[in-house]
Amino acid sequence: MSTSILRHASTSAGILTAFAIVGTALLAVTYLVTRPIIAETEKQAKLALIGQILPRSQYDNDIIKDAALLPPSAELGNKEPTPVYRASKQGRPYAAVLEVVAPDGYSGKIRMIVAIKADGVVSGVRVVTHNETPGLGDYIDIAKNAWIRIFEGKSLSKYPDRDWKVKKDGGKFEHMAGATVTPRAVVKAVHKSLKYFNANRDNIFSLPADSPHP
Amino acid sequence: MSAPHVLTPDRSVSTIMLMVLGALVPAICAYYYFFGPAILISLALASVTAIAAEAAMLRLRKYPLKFFLFDGSALLTAWLLALSIPPMAPWWLIVAGTAFAIIVAKHLYGGLGNNLFNPAMVGFAVLMISFPAFMTQWPAPLMLSQHPVGFTEALQYYFSGTLSGVKLDAVTMATPLDTLKTQLQLQHAVSDVQQMPIFGAFGGKGSEIIAAMYLLGGLFLWQKRIITWHIPVSFLATLILIAAVFYGIDGSRYASPLFHLFTGGAMLGAFFIATDYVTSPTTPRGKLIFGAGVGLLEYLIRVFGGYPDGIAFSVLIMNAAVPLIDAYTQPRVFGHNTKAE
Amino acid sequence: MRTLYKFHGGVHPPEHKEESNRLPIAPAPLPKRLTVPLRQHIGNPAIPVVKVGDQVLKGQMIGAADGFISAAVHAPASGTVSAIEPHAVPHPSGLPDLCITIEADGEERWIERAPLDYRNADPDAVRLRLRDAGVVGLGGAVFPSHVKLNPGAPAGIKTLVLNGAECEPWITSDDRLMRERAAEVVEGIKIMAHLMRPEEVLIGIEDNKPEAAAAMQAACRGTGYEVVVVPTLYPSGGEKQLIKLLTGKEVPAGRRPVNIGVTCSNTGTAYTVHRAVNHGEPVISRIVTVTGNVLEPRNFETLIGTPIAEIVQLAGGARPGTTHYIMGGPMMGFGLDNLNAPLTKAVNCVISASPALFPPAPPPMPCIRCGRCAQACPCELQPQELFWFSHSRNFDKARAYNLFDCIECGACSYVCPSHIPLVSYYRFAKSEIATRDMEKKLAEQARERFELKQQRLEREKQEKAARFAEKAAAAAAAKAAAAASGVEDPEAAAKKAAIQAAVERAKAKKAEAAAKAEGAETPAEKIPQGDSDPLRAKARAESYAASTENNTDS
Amino acid sequence: MVFLGIVLGAVLGYASIRFKVEGNPLVEKVEATLPQTQCGQCGYAGCRPYAEAVAAGKAEPNQCVPGGDNVAKSLADLLGVEFKPVGGGEGSGPKPRQVAFIDESTCVGCTACIKACPVDCIIGASKLMHTVIANQCTGCELCVPACPVDCIAMLPVKENIANWKWHYPVIEIKKAA
Amino acid sequence: MSDSTISYKEIIWNGLWKNNAGIVALLGLCPLLAVSSTVVNGVSLGLATALVMACSNGAVSVVRNWVPNEIRIPVFILIIAVLVTIIQLAMNAYMQPLYLVLGIFVPLIVVNCNVLGRAEAFASKNPVLPSMVDGFVVGFGLTLTLGVLGAMREVFGKGTLFSGIDLALGESARQFVITVFPDYQGFLFAILPPGAFLGLGLIIAGKNWIDQRASKKAQMQPAADLPPSSVTA
Amino acid sequence: MENYFLILIGTVLVNNIVLVKILGLCPFMGVSKKLGAAVGMGAATTFVLTLASGLSYLVDHHFLIPNDLGYLRTLSFIVVIAAIVQFTEMFIRKSSPMLYQVLGIYLPLITTNCAVLGIPLLNVQENHNFIESLLFGFGGAIGFTLVLTLFAAMRERLEGAAIPAPFRGSAIAMVTAGLLSLAFLGFAGLVK
């Protein structure tokens, strides 16, 4: 009895193993075939996103390659090292694209990318992910509203600190009635990232490119 | 000819519903007084929609219209919904909410007496999650408004969406609860916030009087034995208790129990909404649990959650628990668990 | 003063006792024809002991008790038995039941009436007397008193409760009885107490009957029996509620009062006990309230078997506007379809109903779970849940929510703002559950018998095989002798022939019968035609078929 | 992966042999629900085989005609499947109870019905009149075709006061409608 | 179900209507509800599922005779998991935006009971071609439900149809987006999870209604639908 | 500590796996006709889901990631889950026949509960550490059990309701699930 069970079990195991091996092999092949394509698609997606706030014509380096990891900082709102992408024109630093998190959105974190030109002027801001209330707080999303473009061309020198607020709080930034929490968070985050950029400008452009995993 | 051959003369479904409607009247008057005639338009819109939706559903389901249409329950749903959403909202908002309440929350379940969820609160919650922008803009009390809105003007706004001359912003503002919440996020202290003009003696200006009128109406219902004390008392007691605990911990970040009692939908909820027979437990112990649950959730959502007031959601969540509560709080039946010989 | 306890709930409908309790009890005249149902009590119906055409005396036993839980019925007047057949009876089903009809001869010749000296008699003899006198509870359930008045419980009986609450509106028969014949009621109580040997005897009377309470108090003087006045609150007369009111004890669910050392009997019952034991008079009459939309509402001492129509006439007849009649009180009574139905021991009140007095119930609305019914329920049930489950035929749940603790008092329906006939649903569910339980039991028995049969067949097969093997061995031995012929087993052949013959005979008989009966249509009718009288055979077959259900014990 | 495959295969192979289906308690529950009429109208040779088929998922729970929709519903509940009325189409209550009746004057005492009756409720000896113990008769009708002289009829059990049931309250509100 | 008696008509009728996975069998509900906020999302995941089902049914049918009974299920799961991962990788490579939208519901096709269910109930007993057809049809039935639900939710929720089609078919497909109600406020309820549940409930009820009408036996127990006073006029 | 508490609240109420994340619906609809069954299913799921969540974390972090085998994630998770279910079944069958009586019939059903795979995948997506993974699985399962129980009680009650014919059965159950989900949206924002 027990030997037959054993034999039976080992047959089963054998067949199962065979299937597992074949399956794994199939997957490995597919993986190898698709991996470069996936990587390329991801890169294109990222480029397209950055392209929205930093026109491709303005720089000539491979911005994805020329990325460096920044240590976590409260100003950027992140707890892990985040990449910064650096654009340069003819070898001269032209702009940096920062990944920024606004932690105090109406419903959680708002992730953005902020492109800041070397002279400290915002080139553009885009919200990457957010959970704001659809129909209320989601006008920060470029797909819904052009509001986010109000940052373009703004800089610390243009507006003093007290102006980096929504109008309701006495600042210079428009907002939609009934939803001030969200823009407040975004404005605050952009403001802080500008400050960060100003303080760390040299460091940002001089870090060695380590092309972090996208 | 089935026994018994006699019936209580004084009470039928429609008289009960009428009494509840009557108990709302003082609050409606106060509403009119403090916030202007817009509420009347809301009530009328909701009533017409509710009756129409009810009639359509009864017809579809081949029920005799005569008895069911005028039982008053649809009207009550309409009024409670109209009283919960901001007046000065577009007409379609009220119509959509009421129709949803009557059709989906009530008639898909089989109509009066069969629904699991409070229809008015379903309507409210649907509107709240769908159109938060409209649902958070309340007209300012007349005495604070730079531009008190009259009847014709209000009517015009309901149907055209514009006010002649002024922007809607000019006549609406965030409610006390909302204001408190946003101001607290900006690290202001409760006592400072409550200095703002929109706050009254212990609640919102004007709205605290309306809340008191709800209390009055509720006491009337209790005195007429239409509702029992269990749900309102356990609801309000729980609310007071939790509010007191947090107030005690940090009075600058948490408002006083009195404030919580007299703002938002607490009073309306305690006496008119949580007490809906159909969607609340029937056993005394069940009612106490239900009320306490609503009170707890109300505070949680109000103070820590995303919505300015939690009455609708807390009632709905506890509605969902009603069958379970009822099943586990069955009172002892005569002759059971006695020490037999 | 005794401390009174409280039962939960209860209602206080308008009393309407004034109408009928002003006038004293009037004797009803002798009707020409009396129809006495054989089933006037809980338990097996009585068995007729007279034949059509027999002369009977007033008080003569015409139906004998069948078994222990049963009671006798008697001729209410002297006369001739004219029929023993199904007749309309006061029953909610409206179905007829077996009755003995007596044409009264107007001579009122009594049987010999002998008092029984109960104090010196064997208690069992007293009980036998009660049974043969047809004494049953007159409070509603008509439970045979000889069964109830038996202190079977090992602990004995502590309290004997006399139920004079008469909590139903309109009814005043106990009220008048206690006012006018308190002494005799107390005599009956003495007999009951003698049989039960209780430590205390309590007589519960609602406070809307002060005269009755006073009369009883006076009659009880010196007996140690205590008259307790209880608040007027329906259903304080319910057995379990009254016991709770008076003693604070609750009869456990599914048990009888005896289990907690209490017995409860109606005061009217006590009166009949007295008449049966001390006067040798069986129960042939009772006091019935005739009220409602009649000219002269009043109580009458009426013979059992009097048609209800005549009883209504006693009170001057129905006033115009009467739409129907209610047997019993308005809370628990039932509507009567056929006024030919006779008065039975269970009927304490006949109400002539008009829309003015009893407005028809508005159409029921859905239950809105308002809980008023639960507030009113004296059994602390959740009537709305019972309704929900009964209404949707969820019988398991209904039972789980203690449907069977419902006493069908109707307090819940009374207060229901949706005017739902709740009790009707409970009755429906209860009888449905009872039927299913019975079916289940029958199925269980059927399965057992089926399995027994299977086993038997199996055994027989094995035995046969064994026998066959034996035979085969024998046959093998005798093989040479037996020529291989095609003739089959002679035994079997003979059997076959016999059956064939019988079949022929039967066919002939059947053809004959068919010719006689002229045209048989349904198979149900076809069968009994073998009988000489087709009609009788059919009746026999029907009653046979009908009998199946009642024989299964409850 | 391969390793996981081996482990899993071994375990499953072992488990499936080790725990071959043991007696199915469902059968008992199903059988307790059936009316035990043993009539075979479900297409099985009695209630037990049908119960086994239902428990094994081989038969629909709506095949028992005597049980009607009540039984079908209980079974559907028991199995957690959607209730379907007996006979596929219109719903049917349990068949009205009927019992066999042997016309004793025609009965030739052949004992054929005794053999046919699954629950042994016909008494009588060879060549004597037979009688049905009405109480025990399940109304399965199996004895009817067995009788060579057609002396068995099925009589519906008539309603009388003793077996009368309260009906489902239907209050007509015609005038209102 | 012997090999010779399979009628494709029946397979199709069963898969698309009679036993539609989403609305009758109530299996594979999560993706159905989670990704049906627009037609495009719904249909894409539906088609992915149908593809997996066709392949897995085919594969199972091929190997069915080599697999001992007791390890049947694990083998099937293995096959399905491999197929799903392949689809997942392919989608990531060629339809990345869509892949990101569908999120974990692509890998979750593995646990979609329909996939295993059909493999077990049909493919393990039938030849390759019918099995593949069956798999695809059942998956397509699910896709149809997803499409209808997606359309309902999208129209009510956003006032558009086929929004996001560019995610699946590339930027050039953007022109196919239909705006049903211009200037629509957006009924968010329909897009959020509650709307998904309610929408599916309505679809199921719609199917019931059609079925009940078709077979005139919509004879319901009077007890349930009517108020306590059965209106028997 | 507070973080863990928030994860629990978040998974049970705010991001309830059934009503908000929309996972595990097949058992949610299938095993909610009777309250008793729902409780049993909830208990069985809680056990398996917690275990699956933790174990798949280990597999992911100690086997897949070091070997750069991310593409085998789905495959290996499902194998792990199947094994857990099988072992659990065998284990409680041996060790506690009582428990087996209660949970036994639900265990096999769990393999097709997509929450069991969904939660581990979400763990990966959200970068949870081991404890967080365990809590996420546990909280998710408790949330599942909670709503399943509520839902089953509601469905039992609905059995007697006068629901219009086309809606009877699963349609009204879906509508109810929808309204329940609507109610749970009220928790939004409680945990950011």
Ligand SMILES: Cc1cc2nc3c(=O)[nH]c(=O)nc-3n(C[C@H](O)[C@H](O)[C@H](O)COP(=O)(O)O)c2cc1C
């Ligand atoms: C359900 C709901 C969702 C909301 N979502 C957002 C949001 O996403 N972003 C936002 O800024 N405000 C949102 N609000 C509004 C805030 O609660 C607050 O009222 C508002 O931001 C204050 O704006 P005000 O100062 O212009 O009145 C929401 C309110 C509710 C009731």
Ligand SMILES: Cc1cc2nc3c(=O)[nH]c(=O)nc-3n(C[C@H](O)[C@H](O)[C@H](O)COP(=O)(O)O)c2cc1C
């Ligand atoms: C089936 C049945 C059996 C009873 N058995 C007994 C009994 O054994 N002893 C007894 O004292 N009373 C017995 N009773 C009488 C009850 O205790 C009770 O007095 C009777 O049902 C009348 O109650 P009611 O009119 O409140 O309904 C029985 C009653 C019924 C219906």
Ligand SMILES: Cc1cc2nc3c(=O)[nH]c(=O)nc-3n(C[C@H](O)[C@H](O)[C@H](O)COP(=O)(O)O)c2cc1C
């Ligand atoms: C709701 C209800 C009300 C009753 N009211 C009375 C009553 O008022 N008087 C009475 O004698 N019996 C009443 N009964 C019957 C008693 O419960 C009990 O059966 C009776 O007192 C027993 O006495 P008996 O066996 O002599 O009839 C009532 C029963 C019920 C269920």
Ligand SMILES: Cc1cc2nc3c(=O)[nH]c(=O)nc-3n(C[C@H](O)[C@H](O)[C@H](O)CO)c2cc1C
């Ligand atoms: C005391 C009381 C409170 C009620 N509250 C509500 C309510 O909050 N919402 C509502 O839609 N209907 C309410 N109703 C009306 C009615 O019960 C309700 O429409 C039913 O839920 C519909 O079946 C209430 C009725 C009463 C008697």
Ligand code: SF4
């Ligand atoms: S009194 Fe009537 S409506 Fe109220 S709960 Fe009871 S049965 Fe329902």
Ligand code: SF4
């Ligand atoms: S009839 Fe039954 S449920 Fe109704 S009040 Fe009386 S005991 Fe309670």
Ligand code: SF4
């Ligand atoms: S049809 Fe029903 S009663 Fe007849 S044998 Fe089958 S299960 Fe038994």
Ligand code: SF4
């Ligand atoms: S007597 Fe006839 S009908 Fe009755 S159980 Fe026996 S075989 Fe069946």
Ligand code: FES
């Ligand atoms: S449990 Fe999610 S698809 Fe079945």
